[in-house]
Structures are given as structure tokens and as C-alpha cells.
Amino acid sequence: MKTPPDGTVFIVDDDDDFRASMQWLLESDGLRVTSFNSAQAFLDGFDGSPGCMLLDVRMPDISGLALQQMLQEQGIALPIIVLSGHGDIPMAVTAIKNGAMDFLEKPFDDALLLHRVKLGLRHAGELQQHRQEQEQTRSRYDSLSRREKEVMALVVTGRANREIAEDLGISPKTVEVHRSRVMAKMQAQSLPELVTLAATLDMST
Missing domain, CATH: 3.40.50.2300 (Response regulator)
Known part of the structure; x- marks a missing residue:
């Protein structure tokens, strides 16, 4: 049965x-x-x-x-x-x-x-x-700092580190550090996975 x-x-x-x-x-x-x-x-x-x-x-x-x-x-x-x-x-x-x-x-x-x-x-x-899964993704996103959220929003649009650095007025090396932290906190193994996670979130908040 x-x-x-x-x-x-x-x-x-x-x-x-x-x-x-x-x-x-x-x-x-x-x-x-x-x-x-x-x-x-x-x-x-x-x-x-x-x-x-x-x-x-x-x-x-x-x-x-x-x-x-x-x-x-x-x-x-x-x-x-x-x-x-x-x-x-x-x-x-x-x-x-x-x-x-x-x-x-x-x-x-x-x-x-x-x-x-x-x-x-x-x-x-x-x-x-x-x-x-949505709640877990939202919780991870909420753990990001303001700057990390800014970097993530630009990363998922396909912008390169140098372009992000120019937009935010920081160095490419700093962008690389923030990007690494975003990937770790969001538990994303790749950029496509990060894009998928971002798609489940309202990135304006």
C-alpha cells in the first residue's frame, strides 16, 4: 500500500x-x-x-x-x-x-x-x-550589506567588475571582494544560479 x-x-x-x-x-x-x-x-x-x-x-x-x-x-x-x-x-x-x-x-x-x-x-x-525556498533566499538576501546588494543588482545584469566599479565609484578590487561575499552569502555556485535566485526576489527592496 x-x-x-x-x-x-x-x-x-x-x-x-x-x-x-x-x-x-x-x-x-x-x-x-x-x-x-x-x-x-x-x-x-x-x-x-x-x-x-x-x-x-x-x-x-x-x-x-x-x-x-x-x-x-x-x-x-x-x-x-x-x-x-x-x-x-x-x-x-x-x-x-x-x-x-x-x-x-x-x-x-x-x-x-x-x-x-x-x-x-x-x-x-x-x-x-x-x-x-523563497523564504530562505529572502533571508540570505537580507543578510547582505547595502553595498553588497548594490553590487548584486549590477552583477545579475551581466555587468563586468570594471563597469560596476565605475558606476559605484569604487575600485574593481573592492567590487571583486563584494562580489565574492555576495556569492558566498547567497550560496550561489555560479553566476547563472545567482541570476536565478535574484529572479525570485524583488530587487527594489
């Missing part, structure tokens, strides 16, 4: 019976599940754990589409599988256009649901790894 992917499946649906049946199905396949009977309950109870979401589009008070938008505004990146009734398909299509990974029309095949959920959890793991 394959090890289930890490992460939590968040079920957000106001139908108590459906929520319970989905939780049973997912947990019986070894997945970790937390369910909520409304969008507000999710917003109040979400602890930032990585995972994916099964989201009903039609709920009272805060709809699935509204919750999706709120998550985007708060920078919460959860792969979302939209659950749609027959009359909700246009709403589900809108959710897809707004970034949801998939939608399933009720009633759906259990095996298909499990397959899509596992894809969502794997994607969630990739998103978490990417966020961690």
Missing part, C-alpha cells in the same frame, strides 16, 4: 451528511481530514497547515467563490477542488478561471475524487517547498 501524501484535506461544505461521508471516504484511504460547515468556520479555524481544499461553491453567507477570493487576498495558497451541483457549473468554471485546480460535479466517482485529492496534496507539498 502506497504511503498517502502529506498534508490535510480541508472540506468546506454546509451539507452535514455530505461532509461526514467525504471525511469517512478520505480517512479510510489514510488521508488526514479537517471539515468545516461554512467558509467563516474555515477562516476562523485554519492554522496555516499545508493541504488542499474540497470547496462547495454554493454556501450561505460566504460562497465558495467569495472564500476563494478571500484566500487569494490573504496569500493563502491552497490547491482547491471545487464541488459543484448541476446548477452550479458556471460558478465552478469561474472558480477554475480564478485559480482552482479542478472541479467535480456531484455526485462523483469516489475513485476519481481520491485521485484528484492526492494530486492536490502533492501540489500542496510542492507549493510549501517553493515557499520555504
Whole structure:
């Protein structure tokens, strides 16, 4: 038996019976599940754990589409599988256009649901790894001195040491020292790697 992917499946649906049946199905396949009977309950109870979401589009008070938008505004990146009734398909299509990974029309095949959920959890793991790498890159960049940041900004544009020295009013030897420190602090083994790291940062800050 394959090890289930890490992460939590968040079920957000106001139908108590459906929520319970989905939780049973997912947990019986070894997945970790937390369910909520409304969008507000999710917003109040979400602890930032990585995972994916099964989201009903039609709920009272805060709809699935509204919750999706709120998550985007708060920078919460959860792969979302939209659950749609027959009359909700246009709403589900809108959710897809707004970034949801998939939608399933009720009633759906259990095996298909499990397959899509596992894809969502794997994607969630990739998103978490990417966020961690970005945070590490930002932390390394923040450790640079003001002058090192200036040198890095020019190095990644392909400028030679002598050109950088002229721009900053310092000697080429000093540029070489700063450049070496930048490479070491950013843990870059080559110029292309430094350029790649720089691309993940807002170099204006």
C-alpha cells in the first residue's frame, strides 16, 4: 500500500451528511481530514497547515467563490477542488478561471475524487517547498550589506567588475571582494544560479 501524501484535506461544505461521508471516504484511504460547515468556520479555524481544499461553491453567507477570493487576498495558497451541483457549473468554471485546480460535479466517482485529492496534496507539498525556498533566499538576501546588494543588482545584469566599479565609484578590487561575499552569502555556485535566485526576489527592496 502506497504511503498517502502529506498534508490535510480541508472540506468546506454546509451539507452535514455530505461532509461526514467525504471525511469517512478520505480517512479510510489514510488521508488526514479537517471539515468545516461554512467558509467563516474555515477562516476562523485554519492554522496555516499545508493541504488542499474540497470547496462547495454554493454556501450561505460566504460562497465558495467569495472564500476563494478571500484566500487569494490573504496569500493563502491552497490547491482547491471545487464541488459543484448541476446548477452550479458556471460558478465552478469561474472558480477554475480564478485559480482552482479542478472541479467535480456531484455526485462523483469516489475513485476519481481520491485521485484528484492526492494530486492536490502533492501540489500542496510542492507549493510549501517553493515557499520555504523563497523564504530562505529572502533571508540570505537580507543578510547582505547595502553595498553588497548594490553590487548584486549590477552583477545579475551581466555587468563586468570594471563597469560596476565605475558606476559605484569604487575600485574593481573592492567590487571583486563584494562580489565574492555576495556569492558566498547567497550560496550561489555560479553566476547563472545567482541570476536565478535574484529572479525570485524583488530587487527594489
